[in-house]
Amino acid sequence: MSAPLSSGQLVRLVAAREISTRIRDRTFIASSVLMIVLILGVLVFQVVVNSGEDTSRVGVVGDPGQVGAALEAQGEALDLDVVVVRFDTDDEARAAVETEDVDGALVGGAADPELVVRDPDTTLEAVVSGAVGAVALGDALAQAGIDPSDLPQVTVTALDGDSEADTQRTVVAVVGIVVLYSLLILFAQFVAQGVVEEKSSRVVELLLATMRPWQLLAGKILGLGVLGLGQIAVIAAIGIGGALAFDVVDLPGELVGTVLWLLFWFVLGYALFASLFAVAASLVSRQEDLGSVLTPASLVLVAGFIVAIQAASDPTGTLAVVTSYVPGLSPMVMPVRQAAGDVALWEVGVAVVLMLVAIALVIRLGGRVYSGALLRTSGKTKLREALRAGEV
Template sequence: MSTTDTRGLTSLQGIWLVAEREIGSKLRSKAFVISTAILLLGALVLVIWGGFAAANAGGTPVAVTPDASQYVADAQGLEVTDVADRAEAEELVKSGDVDAAVVGDPSSPLGFAVIADTSVPTQLLLQLAQTPTVELLDPEEGNAALGYIAAIGFGVVFLFAASMFGGTIAQSVVEEKQTRVVELLISAIPVRSLLAGKVIGNTILAMAQILLLAAIAIVGLTVTDQTALLQGLGGPIAWFAVFFFFGFILLASLFAAAASMVSRQEDIGSTTTPLTMLIMAPYFLVIFFFDNPLVLGIMSYVPFSAPVGMPMRLFLGTAQWWEPLVSLAILIATCIAAILIGARIYENSLLRMGGRVKLSEALAG
């Protein structure tokens, strides 16, 4: 990018030019393209493999009472154990000898019901012509298992995307300072436009990865007939994308500001480590406390953890309809404050070469 290329540009044109430069440099990077392809392929394989493994794991062990035997007579893929009555069927379910039980139920419109411990085997329901009455002996445990899976998913995606692109912004800022390219850039583009372009470019790339991962999850769950899980994840995934958008802008602004305070690549960690810890904290908290309403409640209102905490509460059904709106408002307000503070630090530190700039000096100007 030369000064002649940017002469006479408006502020918005300068911002978009920098954003295009950030996007283009990443897309031309073989390491970025290959790592992204591996990530997306791995996610697709994992989702599809999990679905087919569950479907092809063998016959589903099922206990059947005499008054319900006719309902599973033509079913395929079931290992039927005949039992004398409902009480014996429930004992086998509780002990884990069978995954579910089909018993006669006069109160059911179909004349039978399915009893399971924490969740109903999908293979069994697919074999029944009509959806029966379902009774779970331990529903909380089943929700906990799904909650743990969702916690890992939200936590890993947030940690991976935020740390990778946050680190990319930091390295880009320091590289431009170290090679003095930044002096050419700001001779044609205002410093704040340069910062905005970097944040916008990397936000576009990060959101593209998030949307691709969401699409892969939807396709994979659809192909493997995991429609129940897909329906439960649809809303939380959408909210996760919205929260991640503003959360990443917040983090990206602070990463760029923190990196501008040093002039060598080896010194990046000294100013970005606190931000890295802020990214890692939600990952560990949501995995260890995914079933703790108090911790999740606090996480859903803290700006740095809200992108993980609030979608988790929405998935578990513990958040009121207005809570994501309030949490999002807090996140947006914090995002604006971070942009203003980050821009001040960035502007005051970018041309200072040599040793590390103190935070007080960067803020004072």
């Protein structure tokens, strides 16, 4: 009836329990909903802000011809998308303004031009009067025998070529860091609470009669990690999908790249912080004592977050560059630097390797502390005692 269980099967069983328990947990559901609402909120905010420079429909009587072209050109200069709508008579044009079919109408012909609007709109006024003036000027110049293209033209040279794209990626990275940081804290906290729950309810003794401490730890971290990665992936998908649907960003390729890097750094950051939190949590036996043992690891996380936000405004500063290599800080600082550009692949490689070394160290030493401390269910275990009692 019972078959031998491999380590993999045990780890999977533990992970499956973590997922099925958490997915029904109120804190988890609430936090997921909150994150998604937050992301949607950011998107809607962007859409509302962008909608200020919405398109304006301008009615023109007769053949728009030069006036139409001039209106569109003026609109572009003033950051207003102008759509020219043609009407046959002045009355039709006025009626369309009344019914709000168009935002304004240019009536009275070329001799006596008049702009009809429902509410005064200075931007539209400027566009229309500029266009009419330009057409008139063009006509006058043509009559005088001067070709408008002979007039001096201003040439524009951009010194910082792709600054707008960088800014956009950095904004995405900062939003991503906020999500990444929140999820790291949340899921590492879940791991810690789970460890203490098992200790305080003493169920850990029953568990350890069937498996080794590292299998329990691995199952817990993997299970919650899969859930965390799933959640951040859903948020990323909603974010990217929404951003593209609402046309908030112009560079989908860059956006996807930044988000993928964020996912990658989430995995590394989670591996480190979940292990640290789990090991710290194994030292205490009551949820009330959790705060004090989690403080050091939490501070690293908070420091990383603050530095990352600072790095967004100064991605080439010494602080950002140095901290982007420091394990624990790198998962939050490096994506910001990467999004801002100017990071060589080898730099990312070094940060990743340092991070992996740190994870290996924490798992090795931490696993020993964890196994030494798990069965000491009275009060708080000292780190050194746990290290000595743990399995090598």
